Amino acid sequence: MDTKLFESAWTGNVDDLNMLLRETPLVLHTISVDSGENPLHIASAAGHTSYVREILRLRPEYAKELNKDGFSPLHMAAANGHVEVVRELLNVDRKLGCIEGRDNKTPLHFAAMKGRVDVIGEMFSCCAECIEGVTVQKETCLHLTVMNIQFGAIKVMVQWILERQKEDLLNLKDEQGNTILHLATWKKQRHASEQSVFVSYQAMRWLDDFSVLFQVIELLLGCGTTSSGLLEVNAVNQCGLTALDVLQMFPSEAGDREIAEALQRAGAVRARDLSTSPFPSYASSNGIINQPETRPRCQWLTDNVVEYFKFKKDRDSPSEARSALLVIAVLVATATFQVGLNPPGGTRQDDNIYSPNRNNRTSLSQAGKSIMGTNNGISFALFVVFNSLGFSMSPFMINILTSKFPLQLELQICIIALFFTYNTAMGTIAPRGLSFFTFLITTVFSTITPLVIRLVKRIIKVVKQLVTGICQKMKTLD
Structure with a gap:
């Protein structure tokens, strides 16, 4: 958006707007091409009624546009409690009160969440049907008002409903x-x-x-x-x-x-x-209705809890999912790196280990080596495999989730340094007999694991398509 146009909208200066229009007559016609936000969004959020009125006179279609965050000018005015601006926007088109933004929330939903009683009254008088709108989670404005503890708003709504x-x-x-x-x-x-x-x-x-x-x-x-x-x-x-x-x-x-x-x-x-x-009831021999057993009920409740926390595309935003995955990836990287430096049983602190040859009591250099590795090589090998698998996938996830972030090169250098630090630490604590195996697992195996997983996912997808096709053919033949 043009800087002068932005400043005039933010300050609500209509004279500056008219001057800018004289200098650049098409400024309001080109703004939608290079920006996700028009001056009506800014003026509505700031509550400049006269400026909003002038923009609506010049470009009334701006009132229906959503910005990059999924908010219309009426959403912003309603959330901030600007009653006069709300009135001007609804005078252009009363159906604006039902316009759905992010998560299918209408302007009334935001007014209810913020407890804007005056705005709610204005919207009820101009667009009564907006009270029937529901969000992606099927929440009405009444649900949102109670969740945000707005007694004044819930009182007005209940009275209006009755x-x-x-x-x-x-x-x-x-x-x-x-x-x-x-x-x-x-x-x-x-x-x-x-x-x-x-x-x-x-x-x-x-x-x-x-x-x-x-x-x-x-x-x-x-x-x-x-x-x-x-x-x-x-x-x-x-x-x-x-x-x-x-x-x-x-x-x-x-x-x-x-x-x-x-x-x-x-x-x-x-x-x-x-x-x-x-829940289903069961009648005992004496005719008394008994409640179902606790186990089926608890299992039913558990299934609903699992369903509630599942990721849903229409409900959960990608940015929130990415943030959650980043946290999980960092936690996995931290846990696996830490346990790699401090394996189960710890490491030896001295060289008091001798070769089994009694005639040659030469000391073996075992300081810093894993105690579990020297005592049980198979357990240590399994530990290295699965810990390295978890560690290698976490930097891979972090790299994907932070793609095109600022300071991308610096972040990748940090990830690579962390990867080689882990490899060095694991190679250091590995006993002599398992050092080469540990090197292969922490370098070669960890490097190709993301590629193998991608290949496995493609194979699974192809197999599913083949099975689906075969099932459809069998149904056709039947």
């Missing part, structure tokens, strides 16, 4: 089957546990958050939704838990009794007490 008889929104579930009541009780438990660990300013802040969560729960239970049956207080999430289960799962003694009583007055029960339990 006035317009859209009570079904109160019972919507996220990807894990949690309603807003689940999240409110879970956040309360989390803050109560943190409160017992942290002190000083942070403790006071969490105490404030806890009181807000308490108000949220009271609001949800006391707004008339439970008495009229509009709020499902016994909704069960994918882990087979009701809101009361979540509350009692980790007792904190910080308001638990009051909340539990409020939930029970609203008709809340434990999942095991529900007649429509998500």
